[in-house]
Amino acid sequence: MKNHRVWIGLVISLVFLGLLFWQIDLAQVLKHLKEAEYIYIVPGVMVYFCICVLFRTLRWRLLLTPIKPISARRLLPVVLVGYMANNVLPMRIGEIVRSYYLGKRENVSTVATLATIAIEKVLDGVVLIGLLILVSIFTPVTGLVSNVATETNIHWSILVLGTTVPFVGIMALMWIIANHPKTIAWIPRLMLNCLPEKFRAVIKELINKSLVGLEALNDSKRLSAIILMSFPVWAGEIGLYYLVGLSFDLQSILGGPMFMIVAMIVVACISNLATAIPASQGSIGPFELFAVASLVVLGVDPEIATAYSLVLHLTLLVPISIAGLISLWLGNDSVKNVINYKSPASNMKKHPGKREGSS
Numbered sequence: 001m002k003n004h005r006v007w008i009g010l011v012i013s014l015v016f017l018g019l020l021f022w023q024i025d026l027a028q029v030l031k032h033l034k035e036a037e038y039i040y041i042v043p044g045v046m047v048y049f050c051i052c053v054l055f056r057t058l059r060w061r062l063l064l065t066p067i068k069p070i071s072a073r074r075l076l077p078v079v080l081v082g083y084m085a086n087n088v089l090p091m092r093i094g095e096i097v098r099s100y101y102l103g104k105r106e107n108v109s110t111v112a113t114l115a116t117i118a119i120e121k122v123l124d125g126v127v128l129i130g131l132l133i134l135v136s137i138f139t140p141v142t143g144l145v146s147n148v149a150t151e152t153n154i155h156w157s158i159l160v161l162g163t164t165v166p167f168v169g170i171m172a173l174m175w176i177i178a179n180h181p182k183t184i185a186w187i188p189r190l191m192l193n194c195l196p197e198k199f200r201a202v203i204k205e206l207i208n209k210s211l212v213g214l215e216a217l218n219d220s221k222r223l224s225a226i227i228l229m230s231f232p233v234w235a236g237e238i239g240l241y242y243l244v245g246l247s248f249d250l251q252s253i254l255g256g257p258m259f260m261i262v263a264m265i266v267v268a269c270i271s272n273l274a275t276a277i278p279a280s281q282g283s284i285g286p287f288e289l290f291a292v293a294s295l296v297v298l299g300v301d302p303e304i305a306t307a308y309s310l311v312l313h314l315t316l317l318v319p320i321s322i323a324g325l326i327s328l329w330l331g332n333d334s335v336k337n338v339i340n341y342k343s344p345a346s347n348m349k350k351h352p353g354k355r356e357g358s359s
Contacts, residue, residue: 009090052236084324115213
């Protein structure tokens with residue numbers, strides 16, 4: 001793994017954490033951290049694993065079915081290792097590690113697997129946008145977004161367009177590619193014609209394998225099931241947000257359980273949409289900044305919001321990273337082997353006559 005990527009990720013984290021910390025009283029944050037009731041963390045982690053992680057695994061299983069049917073039991077360790085890698089590596093490289101690790105374990109195409117992960121991530125974005133629209137019934141989302149933009153010094157139009165257009169546009173493009181490939185067949189042909197002859201076979205094979213990964217979008221029943229499974233995925237994560245919030249008495253601050261549920265949905269949507277662009281390790285820094293900004297505009301004290309976001313993010317990162325390490329150990333593998341992956345494209349360039357096949 002190139003060191004400069006790690007340093008870029010660390011710099012991004014420090015910049016965002018700096019933007020957050022200079023605006024608050026750190027002594028008050030420490031006070032709220034000491035006074036929090038951490039008894040809710042354990043049930044929160046259980047909800048996260050038993051609902052969010054389980055349904056992520058089941059959803060990915062459906063996405064992978066056209067490539068190769070793989071049991072959820074076999075997929076779960078791969079999902080956990082992918083999470084762990086995302087939490088320690090910048091630029092969402094953990095997604096590439098996850099596809100490589102699945103290819104290594106199950107003898108499937110790494111490129112096709114990456115396409116299924118791309119669907120998964122884009123679909124998550126679309127679902128979060130849908131949830132944000134849904135909660136607009138209970139809270140003025142337009143004003144909320146405007147206030148978050150003010151808190152983060154990002155213009156509201158950039159915030160809205162940057163978090164909605166890419167997801168909706170890419171999802172639509174993927175669906176068109178999967179269901180009407182002839183409509184845009186001229187694009188890859190044009191790309192191939194512009195490339196030197198020696199690269200054409202490699203790129204053509206990569207394109208073909210990517211199309212295999214998009215085949216889950218061809219079946220309307222499977223696609224409907226995949227979309228439906230996305231809701232318990234986020235219900236489980238929002239459940240964790242809620243339970244960690246109880247540690248800081250956010251229920252009283254926000255005006256009761258129903259208002260707190262709405263607030264947690266808003267925080268989950270904004271913090272995850274805003275950190276969807278690959279950046280720092282585990283989105284450390286950007287996640288905290290946007291989570292705090294969301295809570296502040298909902299009426300939570302900045303210091304309480306900061307203490308909550310720090311504990312929440314640690315709860316999201318640490319247990320699943322430990323689970324990923326345990327999965328590697330049980331699979332007789334090592335962090336070094338998984339993190340020092342080799343790009344399938346680079347392997348094909350070194351061995352142009354060798355097909356990636358199912359590895």
